[in-house]
Structures are given as C-alpha cells and as structure tokens.
Amino acid sequence: MTPVTRADLESIPTYVPGRSYPGAIKLASNETTQGPLPGVAQAIADAAAIANRYPDNTSAALIRALSDSLGVPTENIATGCGSVALCQELVQATCNEGDEVIYAWRSFEAYPVVTKVAGAVSVAVPLTAEHGHDLDAMLAAITDRTRLIFVCNPNNPTGTALGREELERFLDAVPARVVVALDEAYFEYNRSGVDGIDLARTRRNVVVLRTFSKAYGLAALRVGYAVADPAIITALAKVHITFSVNAVAQSAAIACLGARDELLHRTHDVVAERDRVRDALRAAGYDVPETQANFVWLPLADRSAAYGEASAEAGVLLRPYGVDGVRITIGDPHENDAFLAFATSAAAQELAGVPAESTTA
Ligand SMILES: *Cc1c(COP(=O)(O)O)cnc(C)c1O
Numbered sequence: 460m461t462p463v464t465r466a467d468l469e470s471i472p473t474y475v476p477g478r479s480y481p482g483a484i485k486l487a488s489n490e491t492t493q494g495p496l497p498g499v500a501q502a503i504a505d506a507a508a509i510a511n512r513y514p515d516n517t518s519a520a521l522i523r524a525l526s527d528s529l530g531v532p533t534e535n536i537a538t539g540c541g542s543v544a545l546c547q548e549l550v551q552a553t554c555n556e557g558d559e560v561i562y563a564w565r566s567f568e569a570y571p572v573v574t575k576v577a578g579a580v581s582v583a584v585p586l587t588a589e590h591g592h593d594l595d596a597m598l599a600a601i602t603d604r605t606r607l608i609f610v611c612n613p614n615n616p617t618g619t620a621l622g623r624e625e626l627e628r629f630l631d632a633v634p635a636r637v638v639v640a641l642d643e644a645y646f647e648y649n650r651s652g653v654d655g656i657d658l659a660r661t662r663r664n665v666v667v668l669r670t671f672s673k674a675y676g677l678a679a680l681r682v683g684y685a686v687a688d689p690a691i692i693t694a695l696a697k698v699h700i701t702f703s704v705n706a707v708a709q710s711a712a713i714a715c716l717g718a719r720d721e722l723l724h725r726t727h728d729v730v731a732e733r734d735r736v737r738d739a740l741r742a743a744g745y746d747v748p749e750t751q752a753n754f755v756w757l758p759l760a761d762r763s764a765a766y767g768e769a770s771a772e773a774g775v776l777l778r779p780y781g782v783d784g785v786r787i788t789i790g791d792p793h794e795n796d797a798f799l800a801f802a803t804s805a806a807a808q809e810l811a812g813v814p815a816e817s818t819t820a
Pocket of ligand 1: 541615
C-alpha cells in the first residue's frame with residue numbers, strides 16, 4: 460500500500476527553475492553575474508567555520524542592520540529563507556482553507572504554488588494588453604474570502620512597473636482587512652522612484668517583500684525580508700519554519716549591507732545594459748515592453764517554446780513561459796551580445812514572427 464498524502468497534491472503546479480548546463484550562457488534566472496565581494500566571502504567563511512552552532516532564529520543582528528539601512532524600526536522587519544518563503548508564510552498566516560489569494564497572471568511562478576500548498580484558492584487576474592497589472596480588475600476580484608493580494612512590482616517576468624499614483628489609488632481602495640504584499644524583488648533595478656516601504660509606512664495592511672538574491676547577489680544562500688506593521692511581522696513569526704534563515708546567510712547579508720553602495724552601484728551597469736538590449740531588440744522589430752527589472756520580456760505567445768529551444772541550441776539559455784513569452788535576464792555585455800546575435804539572426808526573427816523589413820542587418 461502506498462502512503463497516503465493530500466489528495467490535492469497533484470493539482471499543485473511544480474515550480475520550474477531556470478535551466479543550466481556547463482558552458483552555456485545562463486540568462487534564465489535573473490541572477491547577478493559576479494560572485495560575492497571579498498568582504499562578503501570572508502563573512503561567509505567565518506560563519507561556515509561555526510556551522511556546528513544553530514543560527515539566531517530571530518536574525519537579530521541582520522534585522523538591526525536592515526533597520527539602520529532602511530530607516531525602519533526593528534519590530535517592522537522579518538526575515539525569511541528567501542522572499543519566496545515569506546510569500547508562503549504570508550499565505551499561511553492570512554488564509555484558512557478556501558480563502559482567496561489574488562495575483563496578476565502572468566507573474567511570479569511561486570504565487571500559485573504557495574497558495575495551493577496552504578490550501579487557499581488562487582484568483583489569477585490577467586495582465587493588461589501592455590503586460591502590466593490590471594489594478595482595476597484586481598480590485599473587482601476582491602470578495603469576502605479575499606485575504607491576500609500579491610502585487611509584483613516590477614513584475615516578474617514582464618518587467619513592467621506601476622506608477623506611484625496608480626499604486627496608491629489601488630492600495631487606498633483595497634479594504635483594510637486584506638493584506639497586500641508588494642513584492643519588490645527587483646526594487647534595486649527600478650528607476651521609476653516607487654518605494655513600497657514609503658507606501659507601507661502609513662498602511663497597516665501593506666507588507667513589502669525584498670530579497671538578497673537579486674541585486675545583492677546571494678541567490679544561493681536564501682535570505683529575504685519583509686517590512687510591515689508589527690501585527691503582520693508577529694503573524695509571520697507564528698508560521699516561520701524555525702532556523703530556516705541560516706547563519707551563513709545572515710552573516711553574508713549583513714556584510715552585503717555594509718557594502719551596499721558598491722553593490723547598488725553595479726545596478727547602474729545592469730540598467731544601462733538593459734536599455735541597450737531593449738533598444739537593440741526594438742530596432743530588430745521585436746515588441747519589448749518597458750522594463751524596470753534586470754530582464755526583458757518578449758511576448759512571443761505560442762512561439763515562446765521554440766524560440767527558447769533555438770536559443771539554447773545557440774548556447775544561450777533563456778526562460779520561456781508556456782504560451783505567454785520569453786524572459787531574458789540581463790547579463791554581462793558579452794553575454795547580452797551573444798543573445799542579441801541570436802535574436803537578430805534571420806532564423807530567430809522568423810521563429811519570433813518579427814517582420815523581415817524591420818531587420819536592421
Ligand atoms: C526571485 C524572486 C523572489 C524571491 O527570491 P528569493 O531568492 O526566494 O528571495 C521573489 N519574488 C519574485 C517576483 C522574484 O522574482
């Protein structure tokens with residue numbers, strides 16, 4: 460007899476990570492290209508040397524460092540095993556079986572997974588024709604069962620960002636009993652000037668999620684944080700998996716905050732490359748939505764899978780999403796050039812359905 464598990468497990472979508480293989484250029488997971496700074500590597504080595512000891516379950520030193528860096532009291536901050544764990548903990552902390560979680564679609568792949576795992580119900584609201592959040596439709600989707608709304612800004616995988624006014628109007632229209640998670644995993648690349656932490660200061664139902672995985676370059680170590688009213692922070696602590704933010708991650712994150720200026724300076728290079736890649740793609744006839752993240756989106760619909768395959772054969776790994784589009788992470792200039800060489804080839808343009816007369820070659 461097979462062991463009994465939940466009957467609904469089969470309906471939980473499996474998270475699909477970006478592909479990776481030796482020798483290929485990986486533009487599939489929104490990572491930074493550089494390894495840890497020397498000071499961060501030292502902090503990692505020092506923490507690894509005492510790996511026999513349990514980590515501080517309250518992340519006290521990291522939360523103090525975040526408090527100083529963000530100008531937010533410590534009681535407004537929680538850490539998580541990556542911000543994806545905080546997404547899951549938010550659903551667990553707000554939803555009973557059958558309660559509803561609203562998010563835009565397509566957006567971050569983890570939202571449907573964490574919602575189902577918690578026994579809650581996904582309410583996926585289609586993006587606008589411009590590939591951004593349809594905030595009016597999301598408001599209209601709120602019911603008595605709505606407990607949580609994810610707003611991914613900038614949106615993964617489309618890169619689109621919300622303006623401050625439309626976001627504020629939305630937040631003010633959401634009932635105060637409904638928690639809104641502003642997922643700002645790509646905040647450091649957003650040049651639109653919208654800062655969720657400013658918006659959360661005066662709104663007790665808004666929680667901002669950020670991560671050390673992207674601009675801070677610690678994707679392998681798994682550490683993210685939430686900024687919110689103490690009531691939400693306390694609720695997150697209730698469902699937190701004990702010791703899940705490990706000591707190496709905590710030390711590395713503190714060292715990254717110490718080197719913040721240098722790490723954030725690197726985002727300027729990524730932003731410049733992002734704009735260069737966007738412009739080159741547009742010049743070659745591609746439809747490329749405006750992006751505020753470290754990636755660009757090609758809405759290739761049912762051509763996405765074949766485009767991703769062809770690119771992989773050309774040695775560049777991208778991230779195709781079903782029949783919606785393909786996301787391309789901005790890497791180092793030579794990596795972006797390798798992608799652009801593929802994208803502007805006649806074969807790729809044909810696969811993408813890009814009009815031949817737009818070809819600049
Ligand atoms: C990458 C990402 C995260 C979280 O990453 P972690 O590595 O778990 O911190 C969260 N939200 C979005 C939208 C992301 O793209």
